[in-house]
Amino acid sequence: MEIDRAVRGSSDSRLRTKYDNAVYVVQRAFALYPNILNLILRNFIFQVLLHLLRAGYYLHKSSSDGEVEMNTIQNCPVRTIYFESPCAFPEINSFTYETVSTYTSIGSIYDTVPNALLSDSTTGKSFRPAYMLSDGRLERAGRTKKNISSVSSNGTNSTEVEQTISRSASIIVVGDEILFGTVEDKLGAGLCKKLHAIGWRVSHVAVVSNEIDSVAEEVERCKSTDDMVFLVGGLGPLHSDISLAGVAKAFGVRLAPDEEFEEYLSQLIGDNYTGDRNEMALLPEGITELLHHKMLPLPLIKCKNVVILAATNVDELETEWGCLLDTQESGLVMAKSFVSKHLSTSLLDVKIAPVVAKLCIDFSDVYIGCSRISRSGPLVVSFIGKDNQRVEAAAEKLMNNFEGQFSQVDSCK
Structure with a gap:
């Protein structure tokens, strides 16, 4: 099928990932509901949907029936038919224009x-x-x-x-001890602060168990939606150190010995390992890049856009973070800094809720959040963005709605 070949031949990995996800849904739909093509579809994304249906049908039939490619293509019940004139089907023509009259498009490439x-x-x-x-x-x-x-x-x-341009990142912390409540996660919170300080937006933070599938599922979900993924914990020789195996599974590769990394390990720990080889030197094959820095005893491991941190405490994280910022190959670049303003009030939540909701619409480029230290304490409204004028304007509009009821504070704490 030409669509499938074209997409899989693309060098754009994000496009291929989105295509794979979309076609998988279509394949599952064909497997569960064989008569799905009998549905009448009316939407402006017809062309994209039809191409996905054709590709999904082709892949579904190829995998389930083992038919040769030509038969699968010829017997595909989905066809795209183009007409030179809309007069061929006046009822479709009228339906299209009636729908367009209420369509909320903001314009085309010619007027935007x-x-x-x-x-x-x-x-x-x-x-x-x-x-x-x-x-x-x-x-x-x-x-x-x-x-x-x-x-x-x-x-x-x-x-x-x-x-408002900022890069986004996800943080995945691996550790049963955190899920059990015996250890507090300080590394995830520390990474959030450090990313925010350089203008990055943290879209997702997750704590997962020491299981390969748990790590793989989380990495798989985050690696295609964020610019970078930071993985903390689960790195070492113990049975619970499965982070690298999880990353390998997420990218569909195997773990293989890395001679360069093994040399670093030998210099650090000598021959203090059992078995025929150093299991710690097994890295995801074909996607691993070692990030060297003179301040690090071992190079950091980067797999595509996933960085695996070896830090076990805040001090070690501080060192590794500084090395990442100092290493061009890390992909960690400085973005425009966030600016913020925090206002405190003793007003009830229900009193300010409608006004804050309206502000969120009027200032969609400014994050507006509310928090309390205690239920009986003051309410703090935070304004965070990349344009100081917009942040100030949003805060001023709130204060004007409740004159004399808000005061500025240093932070939301």
């Missing part, structure tokens, strides 16, 4: 400015596909009408969107 978030920094002229946004909601937020200087309906203009 390209999304600044998708600008390709390598060329400065071209733009990347929208699926590469870490947050899909930013596709709409990033498109504005041409020759219009006022703020768009979603509360952001192109300049403001540029200032």
Whole structure:
């Protein structure tokens, strides 16, 4: 099938991942509901859906029936038919225009400015596909009408969107001892602070058990949605140290001896291991990069966009983090810093809730969060963003709604 061959031949790994996920759903649908093609579909994403259905049907039949490729293609019940004139089916033509009249599109490529978030920094002229946004909601937020200087309906203009650009990361902490409650996770919280300090957005933090499948599932989910994934814990010679095996499974590769890493291990621990080989030198094959730094006794391990940290306490994390920032190969780059403002009030939650909800709509580029130290204590409203003017404007609008009821504090603590 030409669609399947074209996508699998693409060098864009994120596109292939999204395609695999979409086609898997279609394959499962064909397996569970053989007559699914009898459904009448009406949507503006017909063409994409039909291509996915054809690819999914081809893969489903090839894997279940073992048919030759040509028969599978010829017998595919999904067809895409193009008509030169809409007059051939007037009822479809009228349905299309009736639907378009109420469609909430913000425009086309001819009357909107390209999304600044998708600008390709390598060329400065071209733009990347929208699926590469870490947050899909930013596709709409990033498109504005041409020759219009006022703020768009979603509360952001192109300049403001540029200032909200940040990379995203996930943090996965491996440790049964944390899930049992016997040890407090300080490394995950520490990483959140460090990422926030360099302008990165942490989209997800998870604590998983010392099981290969648990690690693999979490890595698989995060590696295609975030710019980087940080894996903490489960690294070593013990039976519970399964992080590398989990990463290997997530990428569909095997663990294989790495001579360079084994040499570093030999210098560090000598021959103090049992068996015919050093099990700690088994790394995910074909995807592993060693990040060297003079401050580290062992290089850090990076598999594609997944970095495995060896730190077991805050001090070790501090050292490894500094080395990552100092190593160009880590992919950890400084982004525009976040700015924040925190306001405290003794007002009840229900009193300010409608106003805060409206602010979240008017200032979609500013994170607005509420927290309490205690149920009887003051309520702190936090404004966090990358544009200081927008943060200040959002905070001022809240204070104007409740004159004299809010005071500025240093933090939300």
